[in-house]
Amino acid sequence: xxxxxxxxxxxxxxxxxxxxxxxxxxxxxxxxxxxxxxxxxxxxxxxxxxxxxxxxxxxxxxxxxxxxxxxxxxxxxxxxxxxxxxxxxxxxxxxxxxxxxxxxxxxxxxxxxxxxxxxxxxxxxxxxxxxxxxxxxxxxxxxxxxxxxxxxxxxxxxxxxxxxxxxxxxxxxxxxxxxxxxxxxxxxxxxxxxxxxxxxxxxxxxxxxxxxxxxxxxxxxxxxxxxxxxxxxxxxxxxxxxxxxxxxxxxxxxxxxxxxxxxxxxxxxxxxxxxxxxxxxxxxxxxxxxxxxxxxxxxxxxxx
Amino acid sequence: xxxxxxxxxxxxxxxxxxxxxxxxxxxxxxxxxxxxxxxxxxxxxxxxxxxxxxxxxxxxxxxxxxxxxxxxxxxxxxxxxxxxxxxxxxxxxxxxxxxxxxxxxxxxxxxxxxxxxxxxxxxxxxxxxxxxxxxxxxxxxxxxxxxxxxxxxxxxxxxxxxxxxxxxxxxxxxxxxxxxxxxxxxxxxxxxxxxxxxxxxxxxxxxxxxxxxxxxxxxxxxxxxxxxxxxxxxxxxxxxxxxxxxxxxxxxxxxxxxxxxxxxxxxxxxxxxxxxxxxxxxxxxxxxxxxxxxxxxxxxxxxxxxxxxxxxxxxxxxxxxxxxxxxxxxxxxxxxxxxxxxxxxxxxxxxxxxxxxxxxxxxxxxxxxxxxxxxxxxxxxxxxxxxxxxxxxxxxxxxxxxxxxxxxxxxxx
Numbered sequence: 001x002x003x004x005x006x007x008x009x010x011x012x013x014x015x016x017x018x019x020x021x022x023x024x025x026x027x028x029x030x031x032x033x034x035x036x037x038x039x040x041x042x043x044x045x046x047x048x049x050x051x052x053x054x055x056x057x058x059x060x061x062x063x064x065x066x067x068x069x070x071x072x073x074x075x076x077x078x079x080x081x082x083x084x085x086x087x088x089x090x091x092x093x094x095x096x097x098x099x100x101x102x103x104x105x106x107x108x109x110x111x112x113x114x115x116x117x118x119x120x121x122x123x124x125x126x127x128x129x130x131x132x133x134x135x136x137x138x139x140x141x142x143x144x145x146x147x148x149x150x151x152x153x154x155x156x157x158x159x160x161x162x163x164x165x166x167x168x169x170x171x172x173x174x175x176x177x178x179x180x181x182x183x184x185x186x187x188x189x190x191x192x193x194x195x196x197x198x199x200x201x202x203x204x205x206x207x208x209x210x211x212x213x214x215x216x217x218x219x220x221x222x223x224x225x226x227x228x229x230x231x232x233x234x235x236x237x238x239x240x241x242x243x244x245x246x247x248x249x250x251x252x253x254x255x256x257x258x259x260x261x262x263x264x265x266x267x268x269x270x271x272x273x274x275x276x277x278x279x280x281x282x283x284x285x286x287x288x289x290x291x292x293x294x295x296x297x298x299x300x301x302x303x304x
Numbered sequence: 305x306x307x308x309x310x311x312x313x314x315x316x317x318x319x320x321x322x323x324x325x326x327x328x329x330x331x332x333x334x335x336x337x338x339x340x341x342x343x344x345x346x347x348x349x350x351x352x353x354x355x356x357x358x359x360x361x362x363x364x365x366x367x368x369x370x371x372x373x374x375x376x377x378x379x380x381x382x383x384x385x386x387x388x389x390x391x392x393x394x395x396x397x398x399x400x401x402x403x404x405x406x407x408x409x410x411x412x413x414x415x416x417x418x419x420x421x422x423x424x425x426x427x428x429x430x431x432x433x434x435x436x437x438x439x440x441x442x443x444x445x446x447x448x449x450x451x452x453x454x455x456x457x458x459x460x461x462x463x464x465x466x467x468x469x470x471x472x473x474x475x476x477x478x479x480x481x482x483x484x485x486x487x488x489x490x491x492x493x494x495x496x497x498x499x500x501x502x503x504x505x506x507x508x509x510x511x512x513x514x515x516x517x518x519x520x521x522x523x524x525x526x527x528x529x530x531x532x533x534x535x536x537x538x539x540x541x542x543x544x545x546x547x548x549x550x551x552x553x554x555x556x557x558x559x560x561x562x563x564x565x566x567x568x569x570x571x572x573x574x575x576x577x578x579x580x581x582x583x584x585x586x587x588x589x590x591x592x593x594x595x596x597x598x599x600x601x602x603x604x605x606x607x608x609x610x611x612x613x614x615x616x617x618x619x620x621x622x623x624x625x626x627x628x629x630x631x632x633x634x635x636x637x638x639x640x641x642x643x644x645x646x647x648x649x650x651x652x653x654x655x656x657x658x659x660x661x662x663x664x665x666x667x668x669x670x671x672x673x674x675x676x677x678x679x680x681x682x683x684x685x686x687x688x689x690x691x692x693x694x695x696x697x698x699x700x701x702x703x704x705x706x707x708x709x710x711x712x713x714x715x716x717x
Contacts, residue, residue, distance in 0.1 A: 082375070120521070123453040123462055150518075161366055270510055
């Protein structure tokens with residue numbers, strides 16, 4: 001059977017239309033080396049004294065609502081807090097741990113991953129890894145789907161469930177505005193014991209390793225965030241194992257966008273090959289159905 | 305010619321008669337409203353009213369009015385049921401469309417319109433659920449024209465659901481045009497059947513698997529017995545089965561409750577069609593069970609079989625394992641009843657699978673989790689009730705379970 005011109009246009013046209021449609025599906029998923037000179041933070045948990053001045057400074061710098069109890073109140077350490085739970089505005093929280101008789105404080109906030117899960121989850125590109133280092137969020141385009149919350153392995157992004165008209169995604173933005181203005185993020189500036197250091201991520205990594213090298217008995221030999229989830233902008237060093245401080249230890253070292261990359265790479269393949277495959281099957285079965293009618297119809301058309 | 309007949313002829317031309325004919329099943333408005341008052345409608349109406357009140361609360365005061373969604377568990381039943389469970393069953397349209405229009409399996413022609421309608425409504429209401437759950441639903445079109453996140457699997461889902469909803473609307477529109485008697489538009493749409501069906505295959509293959517791929521980004525959160533790098537393919541294969549069993553079950557329900565809207569061609573073919581679909585289901589589910597076992601071995605997750613999540617998995621898996629055997633047995637015995645039971649078992653297994661993956665086992669490592677806020681359950685039931693009512697409204701009017709007498713012999717393809 002001859003393929004009629006109309007069938008050809010139909011099938012061929014859908015191939016072209018669909019391949020155009022798929023072209024950009026993978027564009028953002030290619031491997032990413034990271035912006036040069038991006039900033040990061042280093043938390044030295046052996047230095048932190050649990051004064052909560054970082055929390056207070058963060059609250060002020062970001063114009064967040066006043067806390068229920070003052071920032072001097074140490075009773076908050078009785079529970080393990082997460083930033084921004086139940087719409088109580090805070091981008092960071094310090095938690096207290098007793099490990100082998102030692103008291104250790106750990107600051108929790110966005111990790112500012114090198115290749116963030118939330119960024120690869122965001123279908124409108126509201127979340128972005130900025131060239132300066134912080135993971136930022138664009139209120140103008142967020143549709144509130146909350147896939148970022150589902151994807152983040154550190155349980156960081158928070159959503160304002162009690163807001164009907166302008167629910168925002170809330171998390172630490174590493175004081176992006178201050179960084180671009182040339183100032184140090186508020187928490188690092190406020191820390192009285194230099195437990196939080198701000199700087200280029202590459203330098204911070206060297207600093208962390210130098211500290212471990214200089215005092216191998218004081219630190220465990222692990223910079224949390226060097227490789228976790230493909231590397232994070234916020235690094236931690238500690239004197240006790242991270243597993244005892246509620247750090248997620250099952251995250252692995254693969255950057256999260258890699259997890260969906262393989263899937264996204266088949267999109268174009270499917271869009272281009274299916275029309276040919278199924279169009280072909282259609283033409284094969286069509287001949288069996290009513291060859292005479294079809295030929296007669298084509299003959300009629302040619303005679304016209 | 306008598307006076308009375310002349311009067312009748314004149315009556316057919318009035319707008320009022322046309323409206324009564326099309327919308328009120330040939331009754332006057334008064335008679336029609338009266339015919340609506342029955343126990344089923346009163347219960348359905350009550351559920352819908354309560355649900356709408358809750359949805360109003362949600363849009364006036366925020367999502368926390370109706371859901372327990374939190375900053376650890378961002379998605380609840382609205383998406384768990386409406387999107388992740390609703391969409392696989394809505395594969396009915398594309399699976400049956402492919403069988404009839406691509407593979408030329410004329411045998412399934414009588415149920416194809418119904419399957420497409422079910423698919424279309426499934427997607428339409430998935431969007432309704434999504435709009436209820438989105439923080440800023442008035443921005444739902446942003447990923448289409450304003451701001452792109454092409455590295456996101458959800459970007460793909462959004463595009464494909466939107467496109468496929470339009471494709472299915474067009475596919476079903478031929479029945480609507482028959483109902484309205486618009487011959488020219490109907491012909492135009494039917495001319496596009498092949499292209500629409502192929503578009504449906506492409507979009508469905510990708511977004512059904514993409515719904516699974518979305519959870520590839522949450523490896524530590526979905527329980528290891530459900531999380532697998534095979535998830536896209538598991539979701540896709542089970543969606544094929546879901547679409548088919550949905551057709552079997554709804555077909556049975558129409559046989560019981562919508563008989564008066566069906567024609568002889570539809571009713572007499574159902575036995576054969578049920579058995580035929582049963583054969584396909586047996587094969588698909590054998591494949592699924594094999595793929596599932598392989599995936600768990602591949603991820604080395606058999607060690608998680610203990611504990612409540614392990615038991616939940618065993619229940620779900622047993623349902624999946626029994627179903628193909630039941631289908632096989634039913635087809636061997638030529639028993640449509642057994643095939644229908646098998647379809648029901650499959651349906652339960654797939655619902656359980658989707659809810660387990662995206663909702664019940666999600667965050668299994670966290671100590672304290674809140675599931676099932678009652679208001680969210682009511683909203684879900686209410687929206688599903690609206691879907692049933694819309695389905696009934698359409699079937700009561702348009703040629704879905706029957707051929708329109710004016711268009712017999714002018715089928716698709």
